Amino acid sequence: MHATSGIPIVTMSKYSIFSLVRNALGYHENWPLAWRSPEPKAEYDVVIVGGGGHGLATAYYLAKEHGIRNVAVLEKGWLGGGNTGRNTTIIRSNYLWDESAALYEHSLKLYEGLSQELNFNIMFSQRGVLNLAHNLHDMRELSRRVNANRLNGIDSEILTPEQIKAIVPILNTSPTARYPVLGASLQRRGGTARHDAVAWGFARGADAHGVDIIQNCEVTGIRRNGARVEGVETSRGYIAAKKVGVVVAGHCSVLAGMAGFRLPIESHPLQALVSEPVKPIHHSVVMSNAVHVYVSQSDKGELVIGAGIDAYNSYAQRGSFAVVEGQIGALVELFPIFSRLRMMRQWGGIVDVCPDASPIIGKTPVENLFFNCGWGTGGFKATPGSGWVFAHTIATGEPHPLNAPFTLERFTTGFLIDEHGAAAVAH
């Protein structure tokens, strides 16, 4: 069924306890598809390149907040198959600088209502995020950051080793530990969410508002008419677009190359791994920036463990064994109880890192072409906020106040937002 504007009106079936019971009676064989798989149209008002969380959130907010529904999301693989499905699902907003704090805090606030907003359980769990300090310098940096957070209205507090021990009894806080724990910052509103569900929830919501989600559709070129973008060449043919928003973590330099400009970005592998599932043992998120490991426990019982990037540029979605060795060494020093756990899976994703470890969200040298990229190692926590501000930027042609500082021009003007080593670092 089509409205006069040619935009399909989709009636989304609402998920509830009643729909669950009703479908249980039908042996769960009659659940409707969560979104359509339409053929691409010849032209859209907006084409979003990249069907990860950020791209899908952008499409959702474009349709819902700005009434722009003639939108396609083009994904070369499957939804959320890139970094959205590869991260360690940590959400927090305790960033040092005002610009980042405002952006990530907006995202955290959106996360707090997202399951209701999307009628999709994203399993958001505000279990608290601790960042450990292992030496005096760590403590000073941590105090500075906690104070900055509080001035920005972000919940953040400093814990003593005794207070940490009460929250994380299995953490080795012995003064003779190799990595002595002098204190920690705690953001109680931080936590984790189911990463796939965030992508799927936004996809279902966007689809319900008429957005075409087109998977297995790789963008191979960006067509320009002079200074203005006209559309995109894809593996499924040419698609014209009045505006194009590129949200492709791991490939933004490649896409910028197609449009004819360069980015201050280098792509690196970032790995994570999970252990065999065990009974609930670790109820918060613990991050250590000095020894570079972070760990939480999923609802399935697996420990989800992350570390840092490989130093060299790479587009291969795998990393070095040395990084795994380092992170597991640090993990076992901090949590001796984990020493006999077996690791079940390990994987890598490609993260696009800016020189100041902050994203680029906004206009490009090409008219009507917008980029949202360079989230580095910490984009998942920003998913709804990123979509929110990027949708605003595309809809109005001007940045939202929250992403106005995150321009590409800052690498000319020097107004960098230096979050390297300042933002509790490990993401």
Place this chain on the structure above:
Amino acid sequence: MLLIECPWCGPRDDQDFTYGGEAHIARPERPEKLSDEQWGDYLFMRSNPKGTHLERWVCNGCRRWFNVCRDTVTDEITAVYRMGEKPPGAIKKAGRKS
């Protein structure tokens, strides 16, 4: 994990080296003559190619720098050459204008 051949020490695990980023970015002779855009380009803009990448490494053994030509998808290293030398043969630096 990469096997990198130091021109002086021979093949070693990448843990015996430190990465130095994109090669052949010359510091401008007269920085004060540059526009902010040109200076920003020198400082921050990178080719970051998917494929052939010319990059610098330093050997933690002999502490000497050298250039490597590596494919960023397959990790295959096709050339190792000394500082000040041009990349051998048909290898061209991607991305950068001029």
